[in-house]
Amino acid sequence: MNTYKHEVKYYECDRMGVTHHSNYVRFMEEARVDYLDQLGFGFEKIEAEGVFSPVVSVQCNYKSPTTFKDVIDIQVAIGKVSEMKFEFLYEMRVGNKTVCTAESLHCFIENGRPVAISKRLPELFKAIQSQQ
Amino acid sequence: MNTYKHEVKYYECDRMGVTHHSNYVRFMEEARVDYLDQLGFGFEKIEAEGVFSPVVSVQCNYKSPTTFKDVIDIQVAIGKVSEMKFEFLYEMRVGNKTVCTAESLHCFIENGRPVAISKRLPELFKAIQSQQ
Amino acid sequence: MNTYKHEVKYYECDRMGVTHHSNYVRFMEEARVDYLDQLGFGFEKIEAEGVFSPVVSVQCNYKSPTTFKDVIDIQVAIGKVSEMKFEFLYEMRVGNKTVCTAESLHCFIENGRPVAISKRLPELFKAIQSQQ
Amino acid sequence: MNTYKHEVKYYECDRMGVTHHSNYVRFMEEARVDYLDQLGFGFEKIEAEGVFSPVVSVQCNYKSPTTFKDVIDIQVAIGKVSEMKFEFLYEMRVGNKTVCTAESLHCFIENGRPVAISKRLPELFKAIQSQQ
Numbered sequence: 001m002n003t004y005k006h007e008v009k010y011y012e013c014d015r016m017g018v019t020h021h022s023n024y025v026r027f028m029e030e031a032r033v034d035y036l037d038q039l040g041f042g043f044e045k046i047e048a049e050g051v052f053s054p055v056v057s058v059q060c061n062y063k064s065p066t067t068f069k070d071v072i073d074i075q076v077a078i079g080k081v082s083e084m085k086f087e088f089l090y091e092m093r094v095g096n097k098t099v100c101t102a103e104s105l106h107c108f109i110e111n112g113r114p115v116a117i118s119k120r121l122p123e124l125f126k127a128i129q130s131q132q
Numbered sequence: 133m134n135t136y137k138h139e140v141k142y143y144e145c146d147r148m149g150v151t152h153h154s155n156y157v158r159f160m161e162e163a164r165v166d167y168l169d170q171l172g173f174g175f176e177k178i179e180a181e182g183v184f185s186p187v188v189s190v191q192c193n194y195k196s197p198t199t200f201k202d203v204i205d206i207q208v209a210i211g212k213v214s215e216m217k218f219e220f221l222y223e224m225r226v227g228n229k230t231v232c233t234a235e236s237l238h239c240f241i242e243n244g245r246p247v248a249i250s251k252r253l254p255e256l257f258k259a260i261q262s263q264q
Numbered sequence: 265m266n267t268y269k270h271e272v273k274y275y276e277c278d279r280m281g282v283t284h285h286s287n288y289v290r291f292m293e294e295a296r297v298d299y300l301d302q303l304g305f306g307f308e309k310i311e312a313e314g315v316f317s318p319v320v321s322v323q324c325n326y327k328s329p330t331t332f333k334d335v336i337d338i339q340v341a342i343g344k345v346s347e348m349k350f351e352f353l354y355e356m357r358v359g360n361k362t363v364c365t366a367e368s369l370h371c372f373i374e375n376g377r378p379v380a381i382s383k384r385l386p387e388l389f390k391a392i393q394s395q396q
Numbered sequence: 397m398n399t400y401k402h403e404v405k406y407y408e409c410d411r412m413g414v415t416h417h418s419n420y421v422r423f424m425e426e427a428r429v430d431y432l433d434q435l436g437f438g439f440e441k442i443e444a445e446g447v448f449s450p451v452v453s454v455q456c457n458y459k460s461p462t463t464f465k466d467v468i469d470i471q472v473a474i475g476k477v478s479e480m481k482f483e484f485l486y487e488m489r490v491g492n493k494t495v496c497t498a499e500s501l502h503c504f505i506e507n508g509r510p511v512a513i514s515k516r517l518p519e520l521f522k523a524i525q526s527q528q
Contacts, residue, residue: 010429010439011152011422015145015200015311021319022143022289026407029286033406043406044464047279055285059323068147068440142297142307143290147443153451154421158275161418165274175274176332179411187417191455200308275416279409279464286407332411 001038001131004031004074008066018065024100025058028090031074032104035088039131041124046108051120056085056105064099072099078131079103083116086128133170133263136163136206140198150197156232157190160222163206164236167220171263173256178240183252188217188237196231204231210263211235215248218260265302265395268295268338272330282329288364289322292354295338296368299352303395305388310372315384320349320369328363336363342395343367347380350392397434397527400427400470404462414461420496421454424486427470428500431484435527437520442504447516452481452501460495468495474527475499479512482524 006027014020033043046053066072072092079087090102108115118125138159146152165175178185198204204224211219217239224232240247250257270291278284297307310317330336336356343351349371356364372379382389402423410416429439442449462468468488475483486498504511514521 009422010425011146011154013147014143015147015149016316016318017147018318020143021322022286022293025286025289026405029406042465052280054280054282054329055326057323057325058285059321061321062319065318069438141290142293148448148450150450153454154418154425157418157421158273161274174333184412186412186414186461187458189455189457190417191453193453194451197450201306275410275418277411278407279411279413281411284407 001035001076004034004076006030006072006074008068008070008072010068013068016065018067019070021060021062024060024062024092024102027072027074027092028058028060028088028102028104031076031090032088035076039124039127041121041127046121046124049121051108051110051115053106053108056107058102058104060100060102062100064094064097066094066099070094078128081125081128081132083118084114086117133167133208136166136208138162138204138206140200140202140204142200145200148197150199151202153192153194156192156194156224156234159204159206159224160190160192160220160234160236163208163222164220167208171256171259173253173259178253178256181253183240183242183247185238185240188239190234190236192232192234194232196226196229198226198231202226202231210260213257213260213264215250216246218249265299265340268298268340270294270336270338272332272334272336274332277332280329282331283334285324285326288324288326288356288366291336291338291356292322292324292352292366292368295340295354296352299340303388303391305385305391310385310388313385315372315374315379317370317372320371322366322368324364324366326364328358328361330358330363334358334363342392345389345392345396347382348378350381397431397472400430400472402426402468402470404464404466404468406464409464412461414463415466417456417458420456420458420488420498423468423470423488424454424456424484424498424500427472427486428484431472435520435523437517437523442517442520445517447504447506447511449502449504452503454498454500456496456498458496460490460493462490462495466490474524477521477524477528479514480510482513 008019012023075091077089079089085107088104092100140151144155207223209221211221220236222234276287339355341353343353352368354366408419471487473485475485481503484500488496
């Protein structure tokens with residue numbers, strides 16, 4: 001898979017002059033969307049089926065600050081996968097320096113209820129498993 | 133009508149140490165939501181009827197910078213009103229100082245098409261007119 | 265300590281109609297700022313001393329979605345404290361329902377280098393310890 | 397000059413399923429930064445000289461909604477230029493459709509006071525004039 005690149009915007013930096021920490025959670029989403037696109041399963045296709053994928057949890061470990069115009073390379077990988085949940089792992093670098101590592105856990109819901117990915121979206125489930 | 137108060141958040145300030153200019157458009161929305169609530173017409177009630185109110189245009193004139201913890205007092209007033217569109221006017225102050233003046237123009241749509249406010253939401257139309 | 269209240273804004277909700285998950289990291293910051301204010305140590309006072317407090321890590325566990333106009337009550341508590349780092353714990357509720365639990369880890373830096381809180385800001389250190 | 401492209405992010409869309417109107421003000425900034433880069437005058441270079449360029453006013457005219465994954469092409473042009481202020485004009489398109497037109501007015505300040513661009517940053521002034 002190709003890494004995803006995010007160039008830090010002026011409005012993403014705070015009073016300390018660095019990227020506000022909340023924005024990394026948005027960069028994770030951008031990279032995850034791109035990853036699923038590369039896998040052939042765009043968010044908009046999944047949502048068109050009436051299935052939504054809420055975030056169950058996120059964890060971000062800030063290693064080094066970034067700032068305006070830094071290009072952050074985000075490597076996404078699949079972590080733990082079960083019938084009901086799957087995990088994304090993220091490594092964000094600027095050049096050779098790791099600036100942030102992160103993980104996020106996801107489920108799928110339909111009509112407000114959790115669904116088994118392996119049954120409701122079997123092809124996505126296989127594709128995710130194949131990346132482990 | 134009561135003014136709406138927004139206390140500037142840390143994450144709303146930029147590298148210059150001041151409130152990023154894009155955030156004032158969000159403060160306008162907050163104040164507009166509050167104004168319509170005071171008038172008895174919450175966004176969520178209007179949307180529950182299947183009617184949405186997109187923004188047609190916004191104009192912001194930045195008079196003086198604000199920063200973290202400033203409490204911005206926002207006075208909202210109704211500007212021009214027609215069958216299809218209505219305008220909000222905003223004056224934002226910190227203490228006695230005007231920090232921003234702004235205006236926004238709005239319409240209503242249902243099933244993707246513009247609707248006459250006076251016909252589709254006659255009570256809201258009357259309430260808005262009464263504030264001119 | 266008083267809990268901090270955040271009313272969800274229209275612009276904080278996403279295509280799923282719920283509060284976008286990245287915003288909870290911002291709510292955590294709002295609640296932390298308020299907590300430190302109640303303790304007598306505002307961010308702006310600390311920054312005026314040339315000391316900054318970057319976020320080392322955050323973890324959010326999303327329990328139940330929230331949406332436009334929900335009032336989220338955020339209870340902040342102090343977790344682990346050491347010479348170099350301290351932790352905040354958050355419980356977010358809407359009415360009686362826990363919607364999110366979270367934690368964040370912080371350090372202090374001066375001129376780009378980590379400083380021992382107990383030495384550089386001994387009164388803040390004591391105040392934080394007294395809340396454990 | 398090349399147009400600037402912004403692909404709409406999931407977190408930029410609101411409850412109506414469309415790009416929240418406040419984000420266009422951020423897209424304007426992104427496009428302006430890119431335009432000045434192409435002209436050879438990056439924000440970070442100007443700020444390194446101790447000069448900041450606040451936004452005096454913005455106006456956005458929303459023509460047609462955009463949504464997740466739309467690629468917005470932003471054409472930037474220089475409007476009115478004077479000793480103290482200059483204007484940017486923006487046309488945003490998705491494919492052949494104009495989705496938003498906008499303008500923004502800017503000045504330069506140093507040590508909190510407005511400066512004449514022609515005197516303080518004469519090369520930038522010439523470059524801007526040459527684009528009219």
